[in-house]
Amino acid sequence: MLKQISKEHDSIVDDERTSNTVAALKQGILDNLFYVLGKRVEVSTDMDHFMALAYTVRDRILARWLTTREDYAKNNVRTVYYLSAEFLMGPYLASNILNLGIDDVIRQAAGELDLDLNHLIGQESEPGLGNGGLGRLAACYLDSLATLGVPAMGYGIRYEFGMFHQAIRDGWQVELTDYWLRYGNPWEIRRPQACVEVGFGGHTQSWADSFGEYKVLWTPDEVVKGVPFDTPIVGYRSGVANTLRLWRSEANESFYFDRFNSGDYEGAVGAKIFAENISKVLYPNDEEIRGKELRLQQQYFFTSCSLQDMIRRHETTGHSLENFHEQCAVQLNDTHPSIGVAELMRLLVDIHGFGWDKAWDITSHTFNYTNHTLLPEALERWSLPMFQSLLPRHLEIIYEINSRFLSLVRTKFPNDEARVARMSIIDEHGERYVRMAYLACVGSGHINGVAKLHTELLKSDVLRDFYELWPEKFINVTNGVTPRRWLAVANPEQSELMTSKIGHDWIGDLDQLSKLERYAEDSAFRSEWQGVQRAVKVRLAQYIAAKTGISVDPSSMFDAQVKRIHEYKRQHLNVLYILTQYYRQKKDPTLEISPRTFLFGGKAAPGYFMAKLIIKLITSVAEVINSDPEVNQHLKVVFLPDYNVTFGQLVYPAADLSEQISTAGKEASGTGNMKFAMNGALTIGTLDGANIEIRDAVGHENFFLFGLTAAEVVARKAAGYHPHQIYESNGALREVIDGIASGRFSRGDGSLFRPLVDGLLNSDPYLLFADYQTYVDCQDRVCKTYRDQEAWSKMSIYNAARMGQFSSDRSIRDYCKDIWNITRFEIGAGLPASK
Template sequence: MNSNYLNNANTKSALKTSMDYHLRCSLCKETPSKDCRDLFLATAFSLRDRMTERILETERIYQVAKAKRVYYLSMEFLIGRLLGDTLHNLGLFDLCREVLEETGIDIEEVRDQEKDAGLGNGGLGRLAACFLDSMATLNLAGFGYGIHYEYGLFKQEVDNGYQKEKPDNWLAEFSPWEIKRPDEKCIVPIYGRIEHFQDRAGEYNPMWLDWKVIMGIPFDIPVVGYGGKTVNWLRLYGAGSSTDFDIQIFNEGDYFRAVEQKVSSETITKMLYPLDTLKSGKELRLVQEYFLVACSLRDIVRRYLKEHDDFDDFPDSVAIQMNDTHPSLAVAELMRLLVDEYALPWDEAWEMTRKTLSYTNHTILSEALEKWPVNLLEQVIPRHLQIIYEINARFLKQVADLHPDNLDLVRRMSLIEEGENKMVRMSHLAMVGSHSINGVSALHTEILKKNNFADFHVLWPERFVNVTNGITQRRWLLKANPQLAQLISETIGDSWITDLGQLKRLESYAESEDFQDRFRRIKRTNKEVLGRIISRTAWVSVNPDSLFDVHVKRIHEYKRQLLKIFHIIYEYLQIVRGEKTPTVAKTYIFAGKAAPGYWVAKQMIKLIHNVGQVINSDKRLQDILRVVFLPDYRVSLAEKIIPAADLSEQISMAGTEASGTGNMKFMLNGALTVGTLDGANVEMLEEAGEENIFIFGLKAGEIEEMQRGNTYRPTEYYRSYPEIRMVIDAFRDNIFCPSEPGLFQWIYSRILHEEDPYFHLPDLLSYIRIQDKIEEEYQSQASWTKKAILNVARSGKFSSDRAISEYAGLIWKADAVKCGE
């Protein structure tokens, strides 16, 4: 198909011709076809034809404009299903729906043929996917680099309330979006040893010898900006072996060991995040992180040198963003490339490295800031460890010169954590090697500056900036909630699709009876759709007129699923004991995965199921309360849950959630938020207005003061408040495990006598009170709907377009490049 054809391809007849062509010539199938899988592939191939032409044209425009290129390095990209996004962004969704309807096929059946890409775990990956969409929509030369995992995190199944992990082989069925590029593969050296030599001038010249080779094979996935003018790409690297055997092993006659060595190289990118509790898992995870940065940086340098003869313009032509600490080895790898392979002097290479790299921190929790054992780095990447030590020595000299008598400061800021087992602090490496360090919400950034990275902030205050996270409205409203998107466009026009601030114009409709009625009917339709999913996957029937109270996210103690369960137990016991007459029917919906080795998180899932089993089988509550856990939380499921939610639970302990993006998606789709003053909730309160959000609990400063003074005594709360005592005693008394006595005794003991690091009890009473207020508010549907509409209208700040514009202006210094029609 030539480019002239494709330039005029946005007609129904052209799309149908293209799909028929691929059915016959790409799939060798008769036309017309009724097979939804065949139709999915034919549609995807037809879209890829159009994107390929635009990729080539976009690249030509970037070259002519000498555009600064932004490279986003991330271990995760949760891009979900791409068919719907691509159709919307190319402006072909309605045409495609009509073509399929003429063959008697619903487009939703075709979209359901696509598997979610298993390229991530949670919020980090969903954020990265939003950022790629925004970079393309804003006409930035922005590209993603990640790993081509064959298996995703895991497919979650539930057996008797317990999480069971099943392989998530998302690539078992062919992905039509990927373009394999074996001609651009990278050679990655690994393992080996360092020999200490001198060059002819007598300068130290270390040699990395006896290294093994991994091949990085790129797979490109097109990323279409809205309107289809700009098409960037996400490049994922899969690990392959060298085309040659280890000839020495082969010549020794051990053919099978030679083959085994080839196969072991290819396992590096088999699965996302291997368990790092075992040495083998730690090593594989480190190898994955190194593999990502080695492939990415070699490719970035290769692309740069296609247009330049030296590195003088490197920082002005290239920006590299490290998404969290996982890619922080980019600091050492870029230095290695510049110094070892391109013979730049250390100081010059260091200046280029620092000006090119920037670092986004995504966590406040100290245990989540990666550290790698020195002995493991020495085994896997000995040259990089040597470079890290050199960086550290020069950095600590700078610190010592400024503070000659403060050895404790030097120790705190060192890249190396001393001890019996020395560790490399990867966040320190990322900060020292970057010109910009950013948090992802106003509160998070302030906590980083005052607590986690206070010493670095004092040294380099100019490097610390805030860029609050955002989400793409194209996926999380236009695609996920098409009826609401249509209502908005009919009311204020469709400019909100690329300028979310335009939603502000909905404020004047918040009290319109007609608009409220249409808004409510859309919400109820979405609840009916989710209700059918719940019935099919969780075997629980729910009332679409009940309040859908939703807590969906990764299962972790700091996200406080347990606090939500405490409230449900309290409400249940009050009702069955005759202490409360319910006025609102409620459906409590949970979803999320627990890390396979995280016992407490997996017990949370079991607890949710047991509480649900007791409540759902209690005939006294048949039309009053329901508790549901939806298995295998993923992007495509989130797209069904979020539009149906009435209430969004964002109840992490204040000072623990960096930002959150689920909270923004719920707000955009007309759910009210109940939450602590944590992460981006603080800014959501400012935008929505305190009368349109439900805030409770201790503030981050209050918790920090209690932690510092060690003044929190759980037993005092237990003795002082009968509401708390009622809830905690339920675990001691086996109310929710009558056939398994003692199953949840650990919660009773842990909260009261061991530890409650996430302050459940101090926040429980406040949470109960705010839930009572929510129940009261929900009884006035006009008032509730007004608040919901105002939340949608005031969600403009939380677009990833705004976030990416801030990155481009504050950090990358990259300008948009106007691509053609």
């Protein structure tokens, strides 16, 4: 009976209340405004209208969300679980509307209610639950998984405060708290019935049971509750909505009230604070993350919640845990969730009574590990005493994993104790540490890098010993980005033009863009392309003026470097070039240079002094150049504060030139490089990360290459690198460095940039000086090319047309085929697109 009613209700829901007619959408907005938000039209605000619209869109997602889940359960599918401490999703509204295919009707419905859809879209505060590339990649992958109809779920943390907001005061970065939940989050649903418990600290006891089996009981000191919040992830016209499940930590009532009832009020409050702190705030990527206990708590918290949840789901769909690894493919997004290897062992052995060997067989066939960095300081390791006090049982398990693993190493490489010490999960040199990347390697079936060069460097350098032991585990999956958000949503002008020529299939199949190639030689098309580019630049110029008060000329070249601020990304190399141009122009005001606007955006980790000083350098140089009438007709420098996904959607489409100038061998992949090129920007870059593959794809003649290769960087350092000699022998460089050191760009304060200047002169670890001259020469070629707008547009069209392989759909297909062993996509394909 209940079933019958529910069926009827479903059809009512689908056909009337949530149909996609303009009338139903209008009614939905008004109903949600009144019934959900409790507001009358006359007193409602922009934020209320956004909320009402968001609920109206969510109402249209629910049926497919539930159906997707039911279909997965019915079809007994193998599921991908993407574990990530960061999901930088960006605002949902525009992308959900696009993926549902209801853009036109929604726009009309909003218009008929006197609402401006773009303005409402602009009201959404973005969930900044990630630092940068890694978190944004996770978001692109969720979009592609749902689009391709791959049964998948994202698991992470619902941070109460996401990535800090960046204000610029007196040219310095200031961090402000991100209250992204201030007005509520219309997309998520709290699911308290599915909460789980997670323990911390305490002690273990072991004994042999009546069958002589070794047993361990872990009694934690603290137990917290993980409460899931689910957000639907809508596939692009696939009929599928997967789930992003984020965990919030809350006090476990029994623990909390026990203490309270026994009069231990302080203990009770302490337990509550301990619990709530765990999901309180996202860690900004600091140079040094070691020693931060709360971060390990966060990692264990969300990983344990997620694994317990997977096991429950697996068992409730009638499966035995014996075949957990056949149904579940868990992807570790970097080392942050790698404690999962020990946790799954604990759950299987201690809680579900498996023997070690069977449990290891399941565990090591469940996990796969993606490495995202070559920087040694970013490879996580936890001090042993801290690990021991927080996760005593896990440390025992890691010791056991390590001892078995090292026996294997000894068998394969006899009499090589140096290798054994190098590969040990426990770092025994000096203070002892648990090396999380090694735990991930040992416990995973596959290990992948995120661009071809990166994977090769993992094999030859960072994880070389592991490659020599298990070459078959290593695989490359070059990153990709979703064309839905980064082209269709971000750049409607270019999208429309492309669609008018090649149809709209490219949105779901980016290889279709290659059909644009033939238009590169068509001058009428090129002039349309230029028109579009101009319109997008005007939009950004207006935004810059409103945000910073700086007026920039849309007909100047927009040269953009937006990404986290880091010495290896070399924003300061860009500054050295800007100052080179500045001095040239000052010396010869008649010099003909293409007018250029240098755009910077990005956040520095709060504890990373050099990165913050680089921001101060950019803003100081901007102050001098922008106010100098002798140069400001040609040069403008803008630091765009608080760079985030929303802002990226404005910048990528408007750039003419994309700066991808990291020291070769340092950037794992980069994904901004892909977003720029897809939107028609030309790249100036080194042979680093995915730049290499982008250059091969777009054509070497359509890419501005400079700088040392990764191998040359290593050789140069090995041969003894002397930046001071380069400074002495290069007059232009000397002039720039002396200018910075003299206080010319810091209101006469010669000490301000001293740490930066001294660092470059004395060690220059990221080889700015070595690459300086080739960079300047290459920039001069850029200027020359830009003067020929026809040639530039041609190159721009070739760039966009040849970026098909950098769609995250291709990356996800690679993961499915080479790592997750998922070959059929029948779920997504089997559903009607409109359901």
